[in-house]
Amino acid sequence: MAFCISCGQMQVDGTRFCRFCGGQQPGDQLIARLRMEAEAIRFHLQQLQAQQAQQMQQFGQQQQNQGNRW
Numbered sequence: 713m714a715f716c717i718s719c720g721q722m723q724v725d726g727t728r729f730c731r732f733c734g735g736q737q738p739g740d741q742l743i744a745r746l747r748m749e750a751e752a753i754r755f756h757l758q759q760l761q762a763q764q765a766q767q768m769q770q771f772g773q774q775q776q777n778q779g780n781r782w
């Protein structure tokens with residue numbers, strides 16, 4: 713199942729041109745490339761989130777230490 717990249721209507725798999733708006737649909741190679749880019753972005757986001765979680769943990773520990781001192 714695929715969706716038109718210009719109008720969003722549902723397309724039959726393997727369609728070259730949208731039957732609603734006539735827009736050309738991406739080929740398998742383009743889709744594969746987009747998928748790889750999406751994977752890379754998701755990986756990058758996961759790393760960012762992991763970093764943020766680590767920083768939050770460190771921040772929480774610092775606050776705890778300060779709490780013990782007082």
Ligand SMILES: [Zn+2]
Pocket residue numbers: 716717718719720721730731732733734735
């Ligand atoms: Zn379309």
